Amino acid sequence: MSEDKEYDLLKHAGYSERAIDYYIKKVNVGIIEDADATGEYTGICGDNMKIYLKINDGVILDAKFQGIGCAASFASGSALTEMIKKMKLDEAKELNMDNIKAYIAGLPEIKNHCPGIPINALRVAIDSYGRD
Numbered sequence: 001m002s003e004d005k006e007y008d009l010l011k012h013a014g015y016s017e018r019a020i021d022y023y024i025k026k027v028n029v030g031i032i033e034d035a036d037a038t039g040e041y042t043g044i045c046g047d048n049m050k051i052y053l054k055i056n057d058g059v060i061l062d063a064k065f066q067g068i069g070c071a072a073s074f075a076s077g078s079a080l081t082e083m084i085k086k087m088k089l090d091e092a093k094e095l096n097m098d099n100i101k102a103y104i105a106g107l108p109e110i111k112n113h114c115p116g117i118p119i120n121a122l123r124v125a126i127d128s129y130g131r132d
């Protein structure tokens with residue numbers, strides 16, 4: 001499918017331009033090989049995401065993710081990994097699905113639960129930090 005056609009379909013479905021842009025450009029999709037923390041979460045829908053964090057002195061310096069999931073979970077993963085860069089761990093842990101939805105400014109109603117995948121993956125990563 002061409003990028004234009006994909007854009008039109010997602011726009012028609014109710015995705016914001018920011019959400020579509022994140023999804024099509026795969027913003028922050030990837031692996032951090034020497035990550036300081038990782039967290040993985042599988043939602044009840046079966047979609048899965050793993051988040052990689054680079055951390056220094058309690059601050060998130062970089063974040064990437066990989067996953068198997070819908071466009072909304074990927075757009076949410078991109079949004080969250082953008083939001084948490086330069087954020088303290090305790091602040092990042094307080095983020096919730098509404099923060100992602102507000103940042104994206106447009107997901108289809110039926111996709112309201114999807115930001116929970118990256119939020120939970122992030123919380124697992126933060127909880128695991130420093131345990132090894």
Ligand code: FES
Pocket residue numbers: 043045046047069070071072073111113114115117
């Ligand atoms: Fe599973 Fe979107 S349908 S995260």
